[in-house]
Amino acid sequence: MRADLIRKGALVSLFSLFGGASQAAIPAVGQPAPAFSSVDQDGQPIALSDFKGRAVVLYFYPKDDTPGCTKEACSFRDGYAEIQATGAVILGVSADDAKSHKAFAEKYHLPFKLVADADHRIIDAYGVKMPLLSMAKRTTFILDKEGIVRKVFEGVSPATHEPEVLAALKGL
Numbered sequence: 001m002r003a004d005l006i007r008k009g010a011l012v013s014l015f016s017l018f019g020g021a022s023q024a025a026i027p028a029v030g031q032p033a034p035a036f037s038s039v040d041q042d043g044q045p046i047a048l049s050d051f052k053g054r055a056v057v058l059y060f061y062p063k064d065d066t067p068g069c070t071k072e073a074c075s076f077r078d079g080y081a082e083i084q085a086t087g088a089v090i091l092g093v094s095a096d097d098a099k100s101h102k103a104f105a106e107k108y109h110l111p112f113k114l115v116a117d118a119d120h121r122i123i124d125a126y127g128v129k130m131p132l133l134s135m136a137k138r139t140t141f142i143l144d145k146e147g148i149v150r151k152v153f154e155g156v157s158p159a160t161h162e163p164e165v166l167a168a169l170k171g172l
Contacts, residue, residue, distance in 0.1 A: 026127040026139070027149045033058070033141060034125040041101035041114045046091075048147065055088035055172055056143040057165055060128045060136035064096045064104035064114075072138070072158035073110055079162040080111050086169040093117050094136055142168045 027033055033056075037047035048056070059076070061069045076083070076090055083090060090112035096104070101114035115122065117136075123129045128139045140161065142151035151168045153161065 024125055024127045026152060026154070027141070029149050029152060031149050033143045033147050033149050034122075035147075036115075036122045036125060038115050038117060038122065039098050040116070041098055041105045043098045046113060046115055048143075051089050051091075052147060053145050055086065055145055055169060056147075057083060057088055057090045057140065057169070058093065058126075058143060059090070059138075059140040059165075060093045060123065060126065061138055062130070062133075062135040063094060064100045065107065068138070068158045069094070070104075070108060072156070072161060073104070074108055075158065075162040076112065076165075077108065077110050079166060082166055083162075083169060086166070086172075088169050089113075091115055093122055095120055095123060095134060140165060142172070144172055 024034070033048060035048050037045065040046045059072070061072055063069055073092060080090065092112065093115045095117050097118045098116045101116055104110070105114055117123050120129060120134060123136045126139070126141070128137045130137050137154070138156050138158070140153040140156060141149055142165065144150045150172060153164060
C-alpha cells in the first residue's frame with residue numbers, strides 16, 4: 001500500500017514537471033479569452049481589457065531574439081499595416097521580461113506591443129507552456145472585438161504565419 005502511494009506521488013510529481021497539472025487547457029473557439037494584465041516592453045501596464053472593441057492577434061512565442069521568433073515577429077512587423085487596416089492590434093507574449101522585450105522590439109523595429117510574462121501566468125492561462133522549458137509554444141489566438149476566441153493556430157510556421165492571420169482577421 002505504501003509503495004503504491006509513493007509511486008502515485010512520483011507520478012504526480014513527474015506529471016507536474018512536464019507541465020500537466022499547472023496550466024489550463026487551450027481556450028477553444030467560441031470561448032472568452034482569459035483576461036490578463038502585465039507590463040509591455042516599456043514597462044507600462046497592459047491588459048487584454050485595454051483592447052475591448054478591437055480584434056486582437058495574441059501570439060505566443062518562445063524567446064526574444066532567437067531565429068524563429070525573430071522571423072515571426074518581423075513577419076508581423078512587415079504585415080503590420082495590413083493587419084492594422086482590419087482594425088486589429090497585435091500583442092506578442094513570451095516569458096521574457098520587459099527589458100528583453102524592449103531590446104528585441106528596438107533591434108527589429110517592432111511596431112506592436114510585447115507583453116512580459118516572466119511568471120508564466122498568461123502562458124499558463126492560455127495552456128501554451130512547453131513541457132520542461134517554461135517557454136511558450138508558438139501559438140496564436142485571434143480574438144474578436146468582444147474578446148471571444150475566433151481562431152487558434154498551433155505549431156505555426158514563423159515564415160508563413162502572418163498571411164494566415166491576416167486571412168483569419170478578414171474573415172471575422
